[in-house]
Amino acid sequence: TLFSNKKKKRKKICYIFFIVVNEFCERFSYYGMRAVLVLYFRYFLLWDDDLATSIYHAFVALCYLTPILGAIIADSWLGKFKTIIYLSIVYAIGQVTMAISTIHDITDANRDGTPDNFTFHIALSMLGLILIALGTGGIKPCVAAFGGDQFQEHQSRQLNTFFSVFYLCINAGSLLSTLITPLKSVASTLMVFIAGSGMYVKTDPEGNIMWSVCKCIGFAIKNRFRHRSSSYPKREHWMDWANEKYDKLLIAQIKMVLKVLFLYIPLPMFWTLFDQKGSRWTLQATTMSGDFVSILISTVNPILILTLVPIMDRLIFPLIQKCGLNFSPLKRMTVGMLFAAMAFVSAALVQIEIDKTLPNFPSSSESQLKVVNTYSTTLNVTISPNEHLLIESFGSSADYVTFDHQDITVSLNTNPVITKAFSLIKGGRQTLIIPSDPTVMYLKEDVKSKPREGKNAIRFVNGYTADLNITNLDSIEPSATTNYTLVNQGKRDFVLRHGEQWCEFSRKFGFGASYTFLIPSTVFSDDCESITEVEDMKPNSVHMALQIPQYFLITTGEVMFSVTGLQFSYSQAPKNMKSVLQAGWLCTNAVGNIIVLIVAELGKLPKQWAEYLLFASLLVAVSIIFSIMAYFYTYIDPAEIEAQVRKEQGLEPEEMEKETLEMEEKDEDQKNEQGVKQTKI
Numbered sequence: 147t148l149f150s151n152k153k154k155k156r157k158k159i160c161y162i163f164f165i166v167v168n169e170f171c172e173r174f175s176y177y178g179m180r181a182v183l184v185l186y187f188r189y190f191l192l193w194d195d196d197l198a199t200s201i202y203h204a205f206v207a208l209c210y211l212t213p214i215l216g217a218i219i220a221d222s223w224l225g226k227f228k229t230i231i232y233l234s235i236v237y238a239i240g241q242v243t244m245a246i247s248t249i250h251d252i253t254d255a256n257r258d259g260t261p262d263n264f265t266f267h268i269a270l271s272m273l274g275l276i277l278i279a280l281g282t283g284g285i286k287p288c289v290a291a292f293g294g295d296q297f298q299e300h301q302s303r304q305l306n307t308f309f310s311v312f313y314l315c316i317n318a319g320s321l322l323s324t325l326i327t328p329l330k331s332v333a334s335t336l337m338v339f340i341a342g343s344g345m346y347v348k349t350d351p352e353g354n355i356m357w358s359v360c361k362c363i364g365f366a367i368k369n370r371f372r373h374r375s376s377s378y379p380k381r382e383h384w385m386d387w388a389n390e391k392y393d394k395l396l397i398a399q400i401k402m403v404l405k406v407l408f409l410y411i412p413l414p415m416f417w418t419l420f421d422q423k424g425s426r427w428t429l430q431a432t433t434m435s436g437d438f439v440s441i442l443i444s445t446v447n448p449i450l451i452l453t454l455v456p457i458m459d460r461l462i463f464p465l466i467q468k469c470g471l472n473f474s475p476l477k478r479m480t481v482g483m484l485f486a487a488m489a490f491v492s493a494a495l496v497q498i499e500i501d502k503t504l505p506n507f508p509s510s511s512e513s514q515l516k517v518v519n520t521y522s523t524t525l526n527v528t529i530s531p532n533e534h535l536l537i538e539s540f541g542s543s544a545d546y547v548t549f550d551h552q553d554i555t556v557s558l559n560t561n562p563v564i565t566k567a568f569s570l571i572k573g574g575r576q577t578l579i580i581p582s583d584p585t586v587m588y589l590k591e592d593v594k595s596k597p598r599e600g601k602n603a604i605r606f607v608n609g610y611t612a613d614l615n616i617t618n619l620d621s622i623e624p625s626a627t628t629n630y631t632l633v634n635q636g637k638r639d640f641v642l643r644h645g646e647q648w649c650e651f652s653r654k655f656g657f658g659a660s661y662t663f664l665i666p667s668t669v670f671s672d673d674c675e676s677i678t679e680v681e682d683m684k685p686n687s688v689h690m691a692l693q694i695p696q697y698f699l700i701t702t703g704e705v706m707f708s709v710t711g712l713q714f715s716y717s718q719a720p721k722n723m724k725s726v727l728q729a730g731w732l733c734t735n736a737v738g739n740i741i742v743l744i745v746a747e748l749g750k751l752p753k754q755w756a757e758y759l760l761f762a763s764l765l766v767a768v769s770i771i772f773s774i775m776a777y778f779y780t781y782i783d784p785a786e787i788e789a790q791v792r793k794e795q796g797l798e799p800e801e802m803e804k805e806t807l808e809m810e811e812k813d814e815d816q817k818n819e820q821g822v823k824q825t826k827i
C-alpha cells in the first residue's frame with residue numbers, strides 16, 4: 147500500500163507539473179507581448195500616448211472579461227481540458243496574426259521603412275488582440291480550476307500549495323518573458339499541456355449550466371414578485387422562490403456562488419491601484435534618476451513574488467497560526483488591500499520629494515518664455531509691459547518667465563532698437579532665439595514635461611555662418627535651431643561637420659534633463675570647446691531606489707490578496723461551477739482596469755501625490771466595507787452541502803458509489819500517513 151501510495155503521489159506531481167508549466171508558458175507569452183504592445187502602438191502605428199494607453203488598458207480589461215465566456219464553454223459544453231486546448235489554438239492564431247501585423251514590408255511598396263496602409267496593420271493587430279484576449283480568457287479560468295480538480299476534497303493543504311506554485315509559475319513566466327520571444331512559448335504551451343493529457347483527472351461538463359443558472363435565478367425573481375403580498379409566508383432565501391420548479395441541488399449551488407460573487411463587489415478597487423504600477427508608477431520612474439529604469443519596472447514585481455510567496459507560505463502564515471491567530475483567507479485579503487493602500491501612501495511621499503525638484507511647469511492658462519542670445523554682444527531685452535532681462539552673448543535668461551497673457555512685444559537695445567510682437571502658446575514653454583541677425587529673432591517651442599523613460603531632450607542652435615551636419619541630426623542652417631532629440635543617460639559624442647572641417651563634442655548626461663547647445667561661429671577653430679550649454683530642465687535628482695518600498699508593499703499586498711483570492715474562489719465554488727467562479731474572480735480585474743481607464747486617465751487631479759493619496763484612502767474605505775462583508779461570510783464546504791442536499795433528496799446509487807470510493811481512498815491515505823509516522827518513530 148505504501149508503495150502504491152508513493153506511486154500515486156509521484157504521478158500527481160507529474161501531471162500538476164504539466165498544468166503549471168502550461169500556465170508558465172501562457173503567461174510568458176502574454177507578458178512578453180504586453181511588454182512591447184504600447185511601444186508597437188506608439189512607434190509602429192504612430193498613435194499618440196493617450197490612444198496607445200487607452201487601447202492597452204482596454205485590451206487588458208478584455209482579457210479579464212473573456213474568462214466568463216471560457217468558463218461557460220468549459221462548464222457547460224466542452225469541459226475544461228478541451229476548452230484549454232481549443233482556446234490555446236485561438237490564442238496561437240492571435241499571436242501569429244499580431245506578429246504578421248508588425249511586418250511593415252507587407253504594405254511598404256515604396257520601401258521607405260513605413261507601412262503604406264495603416265488601416266490594414268491596425269485591423270490585423272486588433273483582430274490579433276481580440277483572438278489573444280479570447281484565448282487568454284478561455285485558458286485562464288479553466289487552467290486554475292482544472293489544476294484544482296486534480297486534488298481530492300481532503301487534500302486542502304496540497305490544494306493551497308498548488309495555487310501558490312501556480313502563482314509562482316505565472317510570475318516566473320512574466321519574469322522570463324522579456325528574454326525569449328512570445329511565439330515560441332505559445333506552441334510550447336499547447337505541447338506541454340497535451341503531453342500530460344493521459345494523466346489528468348477530467349471532470350465532464352454538466353450540460354448548459356450557465357443557462358440553467360440564469361433561468362433558475364429569473365424564475366426565483368419572477369416567482370417572488372408574483373407572491374409579493376404579505377399573505378404568502380416568507381422564505382429563508384430569495385432563491386428559495388425557485389423551489390417550485392428547480393432542483394434543490396441547483397438552488398443550493400447558486401446560493402453558494404451568489405454569496406461569493408456578492409463578496410467580490412468591492413474587490414476591483416484593489417486592482418485599480420495594482421494596475422497603476424504599469425502606468426502612473428512607470429511615469430513616476432521617468433522623473434527619477436537611476437540607471438535601472440526599464441529593468442526595475444518590468445522585473446521587480448515578479449522577482450518579489452518569487453521571493454515572497456515561499457516566505458509567506460512557509461514562514462509568515464505558519465508563524466501567525468502558531469501564535470494562535472486565525473488568519474482566514476478573507477482576513478488575508480483585507481490585509482492585502484491595506485498593504486496596497488500603504489504602497490500608494492509610499493508613492494505619494496516619493497511624489498512629494500520629486501515635486502520639490504520638478505520645474506514649475508505652466509498651468510493651462512499660463513505661458514512661459516526663456517530668452518537665448520547668440521548675438522555678438524550682451525543685450526538688454528524688454529518684454530512688454532515690464533520684464534527687463536540682461537542677457538550676455540551666447541547666454542540665456544536665468545529661468546523661464548511666466549506670463550498670464552499670450553501677446554507680448556519684445557524690444558532689444560540694439561542700434562536701432564528692434565521691436566517685434568509675438569503670440570505665446572497657452573500652457574506652453576517657448577524660447578526666444580536671438581540669432582546673429584536679431585531682426586529675425588523667433589520663438590521655438592520647448593518640452594513642457596519630463597522626457598520619456600528618463601531620457602534627455604537636446605537641441606542645437608547654429609551660430610556658425612554656414613550649414614552644419616551633426617551626428618544623427620538633419621543638417622542645420624545658420625541661425626536655425628534643431629528639434630529636440632532624445633538621448634540616453636551616460637556619455638554621448640557628437641561630430642559637427644561642415645565640408646572638410648569637423649570637431650567632436652562630448653557630453654555626459656543624467657536622467658530627464660533638457661538642454662539647448664549654442665554653437666558659436668568659432669566652433670571649428672577651438673575644437674568644439676566654445677559650445678555653450680543652456681539647461682532648459684534640470685536632470686532628475688530623486689533616486690529610483692525610493693520606489694522599492696512601494697513595489698515591496700504592493701507585492702506583499704498581491705501575495706495576500708491575489709494568491710488567497712485564487713484559492714478562495716476555487717474552494718468556495720460548487721464542483722460544476724469552479725471555472726465560473728474563477729471567471730468571476732478574473733472579472734474583478736477587468737472592472738479594476740476599466741476604473742483605471744475612466745477615473746485615473748480622465749479625472750486626473752492637479753497634484754499627482756494627491757491622486758495617490760485619494761486612491762489609498764478609497765482602498766482603505768473599501769477594505770473596511772470588505773472586512774464587514776467578510777465578517778458575515780461563513781466558509782462552506784461545497785461538497786458537504788451538495789452531499790447533504792443529495793441526501794435530503796435521496797442519493798442516486800451511482801453517486802453514492804463514487805462517494806464511498808472517495809471515502810475509502812481518504813481512509814486509506816490517512817492510514818498510510820499514520821503508517822509512515824509509525825515507521826519513522
Ligand SMILES: C[C@H](N)C(=O)N[C@@H](CCCCN)C(=O)O
Pocket residue numbers: 173313316317320417420421447448451704708735
Ligand atoms: C505578474 C503579476 N505579479 C501576476 O501575478 N499577475 C497575475 C494576476 C494579474 C492580475 C492583474 N490585473 C496573472 O495572472 O497574470
